[in-house]
Amino acid sequence: MIFKFIQPISTTPCGLPLAPSITIIMKSKYYRSPGKRSTTPDEIIMCTDPKQSMYCQLLCGLVQRDEVVSVGALFASVLVQVIRFLEKYWKELCSNIRSGHVSNWITDLSCRDSVSTILGEPNPELADLIENECGQESWQGILSRLWPKTKCVETIVTGIMAQNIPALEFYSYKLPFVDFPSSRHNTKINMSQGCDLSVLEELTSNAKQIQDDVLTKILKSNANTEYLSRFLEGSSDKELFKKNVPVVSYEDVKPYIDRIANGESSDILSGEPITAFILSSGTSSGNQKMFPRNNNFENIKIAAALSSLVMSK
Structure with a gap:
């Protein structure tokens, strides 16, 4: 019995939907x-x-x-x-x-x-x-x-x-x-005998390889964006990324997010079109933040797979 609440979806100046993550996810075609x-x-x-x-x-x-x-x-x-x-x-x-x-x-x-x-x-x-x-x-x-x-x-x-x-x-x-929820993701412990452990086993035993594969996909799709091209000059080399791209805060990328929300092209930050903005709860610092989201819902699929390993006994 998990209590969930959604909010009406508002829009940014450019017309993209803006709502908390649970609202965006549950109203998307990927929701199961x-x-x-x-x-x-x-x-x-x-x-x-x-x-x-x-x-x-x-x-x-x-x-x-x-x-x-x-x-x-x-x-x-x-x-x-x-x-x-x-x-x-x-x-x-x-x-x-x-x-x-x-x-x-x-x-x-x-x-x-x-x-x-x-x-x-x-x-x-x-x-x-x-x-x-x-x-x-x-x-x-x-x-x-x-x-x-x-x-x-x-x-x-x-x-x-x-x-x-x-x-x-x-x-x-x-x-x-x-x-169960952690920073921008979900994790679970399998408490049910008979559940398929392959997902958890892969995530734990091959964590570094999975991280490298994910980074490769991110760079392949986004290396030419305005933000990353300043550091990578169009390259998708992982080591160059690790060396040149600094650790940033939300405030560092907020100007780019605001530009997209106001109607500029998504390729400022993302190689794929931004389809929605997720509105954070504001519990970490008291201020709500907007996070752009595109149609790549692989992270949600992984979260759903982990969430399916629920406690039944």
């Missing part, structure tokens, strides 16, 4: 639904009203409580918000489960249809159980009490998110935190 591995149908996650989406995701998770083996959200702060939302709405959620009907204020038709299918027939026994847990004076361990098969909390708790650790430890009876 987790299907039965998730308690929440895509139709609910695609709802851009955060209140309706959060309510319906919680309702789906409560109805399927016996199938949940992990609880999480991208950032720890979001998961804390979800729990506090549950504190406010648990009585109404129980009423929906007891009656078999979702609240009238859920007006997004895709949300209503999807959650109604999962809600099914009236279930007063489940409603009583949830009321008993949520009605207790202390909410310590509420995640483990409502979802008893949960083995871990999947969320980012590093950096500024660390301030949410005490709250999540309180709500989860100190379940282990599993920080």
Whole structure:
């Protein structure tokens, strides 16, 4: 049960889409639904009203409580918000489960249809159980009490998110935190017997070769861009790149990104056309950043392959 929220897509001055990464990815043709591995149908996650989406995701998770083996959200702060939302709405959620009907204020038709299918027939026994847990004076361990098969909390708790650790430890009876996302990528630990380990074995045993191959592809596609040509003069030699191209910060490339966002050619930075801009969360420095993305979604395919090795026991 991983809580996900998307935002409406805005546009840059040149007309390219601009949104957080999860929005761009889930609305792209490369997105692959987790299907039965998730308690929440895509139709609910695609709802851009955060209140309706959060309510319906919680309702789906409560109805399927016996199938949940992990609880999480991208950032720890979001998961804390979800729990506090549950504190406010648990009585109404129980009423929906007891009656078999979702609240009238859920007006997004895709949300209503999807959650109604999962809600099914009236279930007063489940409603009583949830009321008993949520009605207790202390909410310590509420995640483990409502979802008893949960083995871990999947969320980012590093950096500024660390301030949410005490709250999540309180709500989860100190379940282990599993920080799957890392800087611009995802990693996972295979916890399921029988899963194909070939992807992980290749990534770990051939890491240097894979890095060299990726760098070769990057240089082949981008060596003639305005930015890299200053250092490489059109060459795609890896050693020349390592010697001449400095380590840069976002502020170093921001002028180039701004030029593309304002309508200049993508070949300033990328050998392939920029198709969208990903908007960062701003949690690292307090300022949101724009990251250009083209149609090369190989990194997402690798992340999806790793993410498919989920914990099932």
